[in-house]
Amino acid sequence: MTDAAELVIRTQELLAAHPPATTERTDFLKARFDAGLAWVHYPEGLGGLGAARSAQAVVDAELEAAGAPDNDPRRIGIGLGMAAPTILGYGTEEQKRRFLRPLWVGEEVWCQLFSEPGAGSDLAALGTRAVRDGDDWVVNGQKVWTSSAHLARWAILIARTDPDAPKHRGITYFVCDMTDPGVDVRPLRQITGEAEFNEVFLTDVRIPDAHRLGEVGDGWKVAQTTLMNERVSIGGARIPREGGMIGIVAKTWRERPELRTHDLHQRLMKLWVEAEVARLTGERLRQQLVAGHPGPEGSGMKLGFARLNQEISGLEVELMGEEGLLYEDWTMRRPELVDFVGRDPGYRYLRAKGNSIEGGTSEVLLNIVAERVLGLPSEPRTDKDVAWKDLAR
Amino acid sequence: MSDLLYTQEEDALRAAVRGLLDDRCDAAAVLARAESDRPHDLELWKTLAGEMGLAGLLVPERLGGQGASHREAAVVLEELGRAVAPVPYLTSAVVATQTLLACESAGAGGGEAAELLGALATGRVIGVLAVGLAVAPGAPLTGVRHEDGALHGELTGIADATGADVLLVPADGALYAVDTAQDGVTVTPQVSLDLTRPLATVSFDAARARLLTPDAAAAVRAGLRAGAALLASEQLGIAEWCLTETVRYTKERHQFNRPVGSFQALKHRLAQLWLEVVGVRAAARNAADALATGSADADVAAALAQSYAAPVAVRAAEEALQLHGGIGMTWEHPVHLCLKRAKADSIAFGTAGRHREALAELVDLRAP
Numbered sequence: 001m002t003d004a005a006e007l008v009i010r011t012q013e014l015l016a017a018h019p020p021a022t023t024e025r026t027d028f029l030k031a032r033f034d035a036g037l038a039w040v041h042y043p044e045g046l047g048g049l050g051a052a053r054s055a056q057a058v059v060d061a062e063l064e065a066a067g068a069p070d071n072d073p074r075r076i077g078i079g080l081g082m083a084a085p086t087i088l089g090y091g092t093e094e095q096k097r098r099f100l101r102p103l104w105v106g107e108e109v110w111c112q113l114f115s116e117p118g119a120g121s122d123l124a125a126l127g128t129r130a131v132r133d134g135d136d137w138v139v140n141g142q143k144v145w146t147s148s149a150h151l152a153r154w155a156i157l158i159a160r161t162d163p164d165a166p167k168h169r170g171i172t173y174f175v176c177d178m179t180d181p182g183v184d185v186r187p188l189r190q191i192t193g194e195a196e197f198n199e200v201f202l203t204d205v206r207i208p209d210a211h212r213l214g215e216v217g218d219g220w221k222v223a224q225t226t227l228m229n230e231r232v233s234i235g236g237a238r239i240p241r242e243g244g245m246i247g248i249v250a251k252t253w254r255e256r257p258e259l260r261t262h263d264l265h266q267r268l269m270k271l272w273v274e275a276e277v278a279r280l281t282g283e284r285l286r287q288q289l290v291a292g293h294p295g296p297e298g299s300g301m302k303l304g305f306a307r308l309n310q311e312i313s314g315l316e317v318e319l320m321g322e323e324g325l326l327y328e329d330w331t332m333r334r335p336e337l338v339d340f341v342g343r344d345p346g347y348r349y350l351r352a353k354g355n356s357i358e359g360g361t362s363e364v365l366l367n368i369v370a371e372r373v374l375g376l377p378s379e380p381r382t383d384k385d386v387a388w389k390d391l392a393r
Numbered sequence: 394m395s396d397l398l399y400t401q402e403e404d405a406l407r408a409a410v411r412g413l414l415d416d417r418c419d420a421a422a423v424l425a426r427a428e429s430d431r432p433h434d435l436e437l438w439k440t441l442a443g444e445m446g447l448a449g450l451l452v453p454e455r456l457g458g459q460g461a462s463h464r465e466a467a468v469v470l471e472e473l474g475r476a477v478a479p480v481p482y483l484t485s486a487v488v489a490t491q492t493l494l495a496c497e498s499a500g501a502g503g504g505e506a507a508e509l510l511g512a513l514a515t516g517r518v519i520g521v522l523a524v525g526l527a528v529a530p531g532a533p534l535t536g537v538r539h540e541d542g543a544l545h546g547e548l549t550g551i552a553d554a555t556g557a558d559v560l561l562v563p564a565d566g567a568l569y570a571v572d573t574a575q576d577g578v579t580v581t582p583q584v585s586l587d588l589t590r591p592l593a594t595v596s597f598d599a600a601r602a603r604l605l606t607p608d609a610a611a612a613v614r615a616g617l618r619a620g621a622a623l624l625a626s627e628q629l630g631i632a633e634w635c636l637t638e639t640v641r642y643t644k645e646r647h648q649f650n651r652p653v654g655s656f657q658a659l660k661h662r663l664a665q666l667w668l669e670v671v672g673v674r675a676a677a678r679n680a681a682d683a684l685a686t687g688s689a690d691a692d693v694a695a696a697l698a699q700s701y702a703a704p705v706a707v708r709a710a711e712e713a714l715q716l717h718g719g720i721g722m723t724w725e726h727p728v729h730l731c732l733k734r735a736k737a738d739s740i741a742f743g744t745a746g747r748h749r750e751a752l753a754e755l756v757d758l759r760a761p
Contacts, residue, residue, distance in 0.1 A: 238394065253758055260761035268758060269749040273700040280675035284397040291398060300668040363661070370660035374640045374667060377655040 004058045007051070011037060011062040020068040029071050029105045032063075038071070038104045042088065046100050054290070071106050074337055078148060079103040079110030083156050085229045090173070090214040090222050099154070099175070111152035113143040113176060113200055114223065118393060120145075121364045123158075124167045124220060125383075125391070128202060130159035130174065137161075137174065137212070139182075139205040145358070149185045149198040150334065152178045156226060157207075158219045163389040170388055171219035175211040182206070192350045193330040196338065227360070238286065239279050244305075245312045245340060245348065246275035252319060259319050268319075271312050278304045296373045303365050306355035309340075313348040320345050395682040395694075397675055403468045410447070410472040413440060418476045420727030426479060427588035427730075433556040438480045441469075442516020448486040449514025451494065451619075457511035463619065467626035467681035474630025477730045479589040481519050481553040487623050489513060489520035492561055492616030496568065496606040505603050509559065509570060521557040522616050523571075523595055525550035529743025530617035530695070531751070534609065537564040537597060544571060544597040552741075554580050554593040561616075562602065568609035569602035577601070587737035589730060618695050621742035622684050625677035625698035628706035631735050632670045635713035635728070639663065642717055659716060666712055669705045676701045693755050699748040703739040710735040 018031045032038055033047040040055050042048025063070075073080050080103070087099050102108040119126040128141025139159055149155070155176040162170030176183070182205035187195030214222040242250050253260065253268060281304070285297040317324040328344040340348050356362040370376045383391055399407070417437050426434055442448035450466045452458020459465075466487055473482055490513055496506035512518035524534060527550060537546035544564055554560065557580075560571045573580060577600035585592040606612050640663055643654030653659055676698045683694035710732035714721040721728050739745065753759055 250756075250758055257761070260759075262761060265753070265758075265760045266749075269700075269753055272756070272758060273697060273749060273752065274672075276697055277672040277676050277701045280395075280397065280679050281672050283394060284675045284678065287396070287398050297671050300664075300671060304668055304672075363657075366661040366664040367657065369664035369667060374660075374663055376640065376644060376660050376663065377652050379655050379657060380651065 004055065007037075007040065007049075007055055007058045008062055010035060010049075011059050015063070015066050015068065020066060025069045026105060026107065028069055030101070032068075033101050033104055037063075039084075042100075046088070046096055047104055071104060076103065076106045076109060078112050078152075079108070079154075082112055082226045082229050083110040083154070086156060086173075086213060086222060086226045087175075089225050092210075094210070095175070095213070103154075108153040109148055109151045111146050111148045111155045111178070112226070113146060113149075113155045113157040113202075114226075115143060115145045117142060117144050121361050123223070124171065125388075125393075126158060126160060126171070127393070128157075128159045129163075130161050130172060130207070132161070132209075133206075135209050136206045137172075137209065139174075139176070139202045139207055141202050143200040143202070144188065144197075146185075146198045146200050147196060148336075149178065149200050150187070151336070154178060155200075156213070158223050160388065161219075162217055164387050165217065166385050167383060167388040167391065168220045169217055171223070172216050173213040173219035173222040174207050175213060176202075176205065176207055177211075180205050180207075187332075187334060189332055190350075191353065192347055193327075194333045194335055196335055239282065241276060241279065243279065244275060245309050245316075245352075246272055248341065248348075249312055249316045249319065252316070259321060264315065264319055267315050271308065271315060275308055275312065278308055299365070299369050299373055302359065303356075303362050303369070306352075306362055309348075309352040309355050313345065313352040316345040317349045395679045395686075395688070397678040397682065399468065399678075400464075403465060406465055407468050407472060409445065410441070410469055411475070413437075413445070414472060414476040414478060418478050420477075420730060421725075423477055423479060423589060423730060424725070424727070430582075432479055432588060432591045433481060433553070434479050435556070437478065438482075438516065438519075441480060441482070442486065447482070448490075448516035450486065451490050452510050452514040456497070456507055456514065458514040462685035463623060463681045464678075464685045467623050467677060470623050470626040471630040471633075471677075474627035474734075475634040477589050477631070477727070477734050481521065481556050483590075483620060483624065483627060484521050484553040485513060485519045485557070486516075488616045488620040489522050489559075489561055491619035492522050492568070492612045493520070493605070495612040495615035499606055499608065499612070503604075505570060506605050509605075512559075518558045519553070519556050520559040520561060521551060521553050522613065523548050523551050523554070523560040523562040524613060524617065526552040526590075526592060526737075526741045527743070528617065529747045529751070530614050530621055532743070534563045534613060537562055539564040539567065539569070539602070541599075542601070543577070543599040544569060544602045545599060547594060547596040549583070549594045550592050551595050552590050552592055554595050555582050555591055560595060561605065562597070563609035563613055564602070566609055567607045568605045568612050570605055571597070571600050571602045575601060585737070587733045589734060590737060617742055618692070619684060621699045621748070622680040622691070622695035624738055624742055625673065625680055625702035628702040628735065628738055629670070629673045629677045631731050631738070632666075632673055632702075632706045632709035635709040635731055636663065636666055636670055638728070639713045639716050646718075653716075662712060662716070666709055670709065673702045673705050693752065696748040696752045696755060699743065700745045700752060703745045703748075706735040707732075707739050 014035045018028050036049040037059050038047035040049050040051040041053040116126050130137040130139045157174045157176040158171050161172040182203045184201040186199045188197045188199050189195045288295040327346040446459050449458030450461040454460040493506045493510045513520045536548045537544050562569045562571050577598045579596045581594045583592045646653050680694040680698035683691040713728045720726050
């Protein structure tokens, strides 16, 4: 079932039975999921056909050519990129059938309840408690930096179920119903003036044991699947030269000669070179993936992009001169998406500061590169084999 | 889009060159030779160029070469960079060869260029472009006069001239071939920062010269562009060696009762360096592929590669030195060979800054 020609036939059958022009968007997406053409590398019956991951491109190209609606992966990114692979890897058959279809179709938005005020980079230090009570778990605690929590129907949640175990071993992974009355979502306003994220307070939230993912106490291992998928951000897309933030600044430079200074020119060219090299590095990684030999470059891509985005957006504010002193709008808003391109330089500058913090801080990612790619020894740990309850907080 | 990977043939070529260099070009030997009055390893050159046929990679088969491309030459340079090998590969097999190829394809010089290409391809003749190593592609050429069929004047900073049999000399707008073994040609070694790619002064006193092309500018530009583009692969080799060796050392070296490589301050520096080396690989492959395929983007690719690779190679060597501590300052530890080569390379064929200025024109991001 991995044959490209066969996939094309299946896709055309889908299009014939549900013409995009006359089919309601959600109906089309449901039919696509049921035809196994949602994510072809998933198993049959769960939106896939057990095909190679690379075969998806064949299907996507056919559907795009026919003007079929897509499932807006940006809006449902957390569900698609993090919850789904975790459910697929650790969920029961019942969980897979219940959650994957509405997730993919976009009927149910997901969020991720991992980070806490006292546990960011040291995620395993988390203190949100889940205590067993009959067939349920009772959860109390506070989470933070939760994108989409105000839109989400479900959350992936990690909570401490055994405070007597060392911190990595006493954690369990759950699916949390965000409509539960004990879930209180409050906007968390950021430096951009917007509330893209939330704080989530959990007070006596009852989660049925049937919504546990993986074994009790195995949550750290399950969370690794989620986190690994979070950082796989380099997909199949080719980026053109000047495709990122550097393109915005280059365009301004060309169109506004009155803004140019020699100092800015030096910095612009240095960053142009670095952005182009980062693009080529991504392209090289893509070519390696296509050739079936993924390279370690991916581990560093996010690091590079974070630093570049920050330096380029910083340069852009200065380039704008007097206009750089202004800001488009400080009104508190709740955006569904992070949109760098359609905003002003001040927003880009401020928002890019998050790039080296979200999804793993640059410091933690440098440790990962040093240890997993270069094989350098880890630092001695003082928290190993110490019960979580005995750790300093 | 460029093919940024290595083919199986390129991997095999790398293995062969690395195997030879492991046997024949260890750091102690390079160091001993650098202090002698014969800095080039001509025995090693004979094996690389003659027996392995690498000097003729860029020369078409019809002219006696291998008919390979810049992609393969770049792989050879990565390995030569790792070993800081004292052989005139970049100068003879890349820059001089590319310059002659431009003359040959222009059809000028009555077969002189074709004949020389065949000779250079065998490796038995070493040819060097008599343009200062610091000169960037497209920069104005100066120095030598052509009068009554002979050359007069002096040039400085000519890399590998001490080992050269033939010099390609721009004079009064044209390009000439000059045999060094004749009266009227004097090659005087200069004391070079990089002992493994020695510089010399060349003076001509009524030296006999054969015309290669009346248009030196285009041919020299082609040669220097290939030099700049493929130098990035040599810089990649240097940077990679520095990183690998430093990672190895910091894993073994203990201070404060633990391997120094376990300290986050050092790990972050090495991880950062790794990121930059990964970038150099992409930029260097892109430049080699652009030349190999005759891409319209070759000027951008070459300038981009030099803008990025040169500072990274220097930083890699400087980081390696610092993270080796006191041992890095010693004459017997090879890191100084890398540092001297990397620093000299950062000036060769134009500095990173010069290449960024060239890029600004090429991609329409003009200075005020």
